[in-house]
Amino acid sequence: MNERLRSLPSVDEVLARPAVRALAERVGRAAAKAAARAAIAEARARLQAGAAEAGDPVTDARVLELGASEAAPRLRRVINATGVVLHTNLGRSPLHPEAVQRVAEVAAGYSNLEIDLRTGRRGHRSAHVEPLLCELFSAEAAHVVNNCAGATLLALGAIAAGGAAVVSRGELVEIRVPEILSQSGCRLVDVGTTNRTRIADYAAALDANPGALLLRVHRSNFALVGFTEMPSVEDLARLARERKVYLLHDLGSGALDPGLGEFTAAQSLREGADLVLISGDKLLGGPQAGILLGRRELVEKCRRHPLSRALRVDRMLLAALEATLRLYREGRAAELPALAAIHAAPDELRQRATKLALALIERGLAATVVETEGQVGGGSLPLRRLPGAGVALEGDAAALLSELRAGTPAVVALLREGKVVLDVRCVAEVAELASAVASAAERAGQRAASPESATLDEDGTEV
Ligand SMILES: *Cc1c(COP(=O)(O)O)cnc(C)c1O
Helix, strand or coil, X not given: CXXXXXXXXXXXXXXXXXXXXXHHHHHCHHHHHHHHHHHHHHHHHHHHCCCCCCXXXXXXXXXXXXXXXXXXXXXXXXXXXXXXXXXXXXXXXXCCHHHHHHHHHHHHCCCCCCECCCCCCECCHHHHCHHHHHHHHCCCEEEEECCHHHHHHHHHHHHHCCCEEEEEHHHCXXXXXXXXXXXXXXXXXXXXXXXXXXHHHHHHHHHHCCCCEEEEECCCCCCCCCCCECCCHHHHHHHHHHCCCCEEEEEECCCCCHHHCCCCHHHHHHCCCCEEEEXXXXXXXXXXCEEEEECHHHHHHHHHCHHHHHCCCCHHHHHHHHHHHHHHHCCCHHHCHHHHHHHCCHHHHHHHHHHHHHHHHHCCCCEEEEEEEEEEECCEEEEEEEEEEEEEECXXXXXXXXXXXXXXXXXXXXXXXXXXEEECCCCCCHHHHHHHHHHHHHHHHHCCCCHHHCCCCCCCCCC
């Protein structure tokens, strides 16, 4: 084996081969070199594992294949066949075509990002979306930062740093709450128990910590059911007013339409929250963003805080957010891809799944239409199941899932009872998905998949 290892070609030898020189011409020397290195490393690993191979262990074909993947973008498009609409791992909410167009326009050149074109004076970035946000959410003032976790950090840092924030134990969501609180320089005072917190618990915490802020956190990705008790936003707001402290609501979801079943920011403000924080790319259906809505003096305090500079948004985000908000203003929110996917009718989804199954059967695959249960995802409406439809495929599921992910476009699908299932809820292009699946199946069939290396639950629908 040592002799075989010593006989492996060097990187320079591989780079000097005519096929690899041609590769370097196409994709650049750096990518060709990385591909040569990777091919040699693969061959070494195979030899060390005791493989007895005839011929050159570093083939031109493998170097070219690795070279092509080196040259392909790492961040790329994926067809979401999971049925989870706001899938955090897949980028949450897709943008509306008009938002995409506005991003392209603003990204390609200069813009009035921080200049008031009427006066020629310096303006602030949020000004482009603040009037729309105030109108849509019935808020006095608004500010936008990079994401909602950033908005929470900023709001706590600007309003409560050095002080305390009172939070129910039933709302101490991992990562977000205790960690962000401590990073913002604010002391956590937890009250109540996991399932029950009464208004008297908050009042007692304010007795012991006068001037503390009340923080309500939306539970997002889990629900409390059964014997539970939690004061309403209205109750908390009344207590906050009595004690002359602020009520901050980390709401997350960003739904504008109460029909979605999520408590909305407008409702929270109406019930008396002083500042409400939401995400741009959850139920609002726009780009990643953290939106602060509420009383003018608090919003201004956040805007002027140094963290606001660190969390500031770029022009592409603002362009996408403005376009998304305009769709709401024009009464066209149903066109937003995330909302369209959530509201898709079961009949329409069955038709889409049937179309996909037929296209796959035509290509010689064994495909069956099945019922599915989608989810909203992104930590919104954790209990809501979306009855939908999909296509189940026969064959070696682990190999197929892996080839689906490796294709262009990549496809992320589900594994159900040992079968690959393609949920069509979030699939706009059925014909494109059918071709991607057909070529993945062909590659999976050609490849001898080793069952030991396959992990069957790797495609779980983590949100
Ligand atoms: C999702 C969520 C966040 C985090 O939002 P990002 O935009 O992902 O940073 C914060 N708070 C709540 C309640 C959420 O649901």
